[in-house]
């Protein structure tokens with residue numbers, strides 16, 4: 001089948017089987033087109049709670065499908081590509097976090113929601129990239145182990161000098177590739193353009209930007225202004241924006257480096273195969289693990305997370 005035929009076949013199959021398709025913003029535009037809902041990982045899992053469909057197909061990476069399952073345990077959740085993982089979410093050993101908890105019983109553990117169900121289950125509270133500063137500020141402990149992203153943790157530390165943020169050696173290899181020199185060079189190449197950056201990038205680069213925020217915050221900034229913008233996050237954001245605003249001065253920083261190959265494992269053929277039972281993977285989580293992981297998400301809501 002060619003691209004158009006595949007898209008048509010997916011639309012018919014999802015309707016016939018009553019499947020909701022979620023797509024993370026970093027997916028290719030063709031995938032965004034066949035999705036019912038597009039957004040950040042946590043926003044997608046929240047949206048899936050309120051739909052009538054009992055089957056959900058996540059076009060993204062494993063931790064995102066897990067979060068959908070944690071918030072909607074009664075639904076059947078499929079990941080579009082069985083090998084689409086996230087190096088940041090999966091690189092920390094849960095045993096290391098358990099040991100830390102034993103040796104630092106007075107420290108709180110905050111987990112970026114972009115992590116595995118195991119690490120969520122070991123945390124006291126989850127945070128999103130847009131709520132991290134707000135939530136950590138409200139956690140009563142002064143000492144906080146922030147996992148798994150040392151860059152987002154460093155950003156939180158810079159915003160909250162009254163807290164002592166402890167970090168482990170984990171990060172998003174895609175965003176971590178950005179250096180302050182790349183930002184300076186892009187500014188020289190595009191004088192007057194604003195820089196919008198994701199706080200998963202190293203803080204030395206983040207501090208040079210005009211706007212630091214989640215994917216949604218970056219999109220809101222671009223939708224709400226007529227400025228020329230250098231976009232320093234995964235290139236899927238830029239790829240979608242240039243279709244929407246073909247005449248805007250938008251520049252992708254380091255497109256090769258800022259490409260997440262795990263996100264791009266999802267293809268139209270893969271989505272079709274998952275819908276027809278020939279691919280993808282059903283997410284199964286042990287009941288105890290699921291409820292512990294859900295507890296740290298519920299704590300995020302208690303602390304005012306959205």
Ligand code: SF4
Pocket residue numbers: 061085086087088089114172173174175234260261262263
């Ligand atoms: S962009 Fe980074 S955090 Fe997001 S899925 Fe890819 S490796 Fe993981």
